[in-house]
Amino acid sequence: MTNIHTPVLLKESVDFLISNKNGNYFEATLGFGGHTEEILSRLGKKGMLVSTDVDLNAFTFCKEKFKDDRRVKLYNFNFSLIDVIAKIESLEFFDGIIADLGVSSYQLDNTAAGFSYRVSSVLDLRLDKNLRKTAADFINNEPEELIADTIYKYGEEKNSRKIAKQIFQTRNRKKIETTDELKDIISSVTNPKYLNKTLSRVFQALRIYVNDELKILESFLKNSVSVLKKGGRLVVISYHSLEDRIVKDFFRYENLSCICPSGIPICVCDKEQRLKIITSKPVVPSEKETMINKRARSAKLRIAERV
């Protein structure tokens, strides 16, 4: 496999992450090891990097790639289990935590995964093949209303009702099994001018639903703070507004030391500030990076520090 994924905001994210070159770091999204390699190049001999990916292909690829580096510990776990992984490694805290959310270019181009409408494949969209429900299971079996709501909520697609209706009518005649079949259904009810955007939104919605991505992200953020050392950084790269909003809101909430209603003379809540926001506005890729790597266009990097 060559050129499987170009890491995004690589230098910027790792610059923010490493504060102690012999510390213990957690990488939530191993992928094909782009960020891993950069982190390792900055760590000393006593440093350690614990990294995970739910995708078995990514995990297997990196197992081989990093087999000679004893500082690397790899897991094929969901990143929401960061606290469990810390326990397995007998670590109370990490010196820094990084997550580069979403999917890799390899996954988008892989004909077995069905992540992209641009590739003809089965309509699967599971990152973790142990999950029970594929995107095809979802659109062939769930009520039209739930399909419409999902496309609207997770894809922010205004034509969600029309698309869900068309899915429902088609599946009454025959099962929808491939990315091409879904693409044809969406095309039949979408203005060609907006087709690519609509296709991206619907596929994004199905991926988020099938992998329960937003809830998993929330629980990862929550669990991360409990295993992050004081002064350690939580570094997150997101690729769409729903993810970015969750990260932003979480950082804002954890940045507060009081959540009492305004007007109360003394603080009566036991809210504790656990994070300090380092980036009041997200760091975005340079023009040069987005020219070289189209995938970087939507990236947003946010950083907070444990207090």
Ligand SMILES: C[S@@+](CC[C@H](N)C(=O)[O-])C[C@H]1O[C@@H](n2cnc3c(N)ncnc32)[C@H](O)[C@@H]1O
């Ligand atoms: C954008 S890629 C990471 C690319 C990596 N930084 C690199 O440079 O090669 C995101 C990766 O996160 C993985 N991933 C997504 N959600 C996950 C989750 N909940 N738990 C673990 N891994 C996850 C995906 O399978 C994918 O390989």
